[in-house]
Amino acid sequence: MGEPRTDQQTQELRELSTQLARLVIDRAAPDELLTFDEVAEEYYEDPQTTLMLNKKDEAVGFGLELALLTPFALAMAEFVVDLIGDLLRDVAKDVASPAISGALKRMLRVGTDQASPPDGVELTKEQRAQIFAAAREQATRLGLDEDKAVLLGSAIIGVLGK
Template identity: 35%
Template sequence: MTKRPEKVADQDLVKVLAREVVHRVAPGELRTFRFTSEAYFADPRRALKGDRASDGVVGSGVTEVVEALTPVVLAVSSEVALYLAGLYAVRGASRAGRAASEAVRRLIRARSDDDAPGAQGPILELRTAEERHEVRRIVEEVMARNGYAEELAREIADALTEAGPEAGSEDP
């Protein structure tokens, strides 16, 4: 089972990765990304709990559920970053903390500000099918643990890895 981190050492890395995912799957939340990410890192459990309760106007008979994706995308990104940093720390025994984070940062496909939401291609340029599979598993686990639909988990996993669990090239 994946760790459930309260905080991640390299919050900047998590934010970079999460921003790319939000740009792809919930671009309307980019306006509030900074505020939401600050709230998430201050108290991840509270941010993940969010405002899933109804927020109806008294006496109106109208109830609206307010649910932002950014907090769960930050949770997903935290766990994916931890997995990849651990993987790269093991691969290069001399690499410690910051160097592993830099190795992970290089896996994030740069997006230009001109890229439209829904841009094609993976956010992470993973090297092996095993890495893609594990990232997808982490996404599905975190999303399920937080009560999100499988379809949304697949959309986020596709954005991170490619359009499907077995897409892309195999090990060189």
């Protein structure tokens, strides 16, 4: 999470985050899907300002109050995509370790009994709990109240599936 990103990595993060945020908003605040793309563009142009404008309910004509969750969903999605990336890198290291050892043994002509790597990687219950807690904490740091933080954290976990 702390290493500098290439332009391609930044673009991939943005695309994945946007897709995750759209799914989260579809679950948590589906009425915001109508303005999702516009708000996402504003968010990516100036994340801090977009988040600050949405931290409090803003009066928008005729006394209608508008507090969009979309910018927070985008910020949380970026955070969660990074977190899941880190978790998957750790899993990949664990999965790759036997393969690397096997390749080294073959190079050194030592017998191997390596199992094939698993077809798919699923998050464990503990990893899902870690992601939820981190997402909720990130939402709180972004200025959302506890109810909205839990709502978005739960929506993220819901999107990630079992």
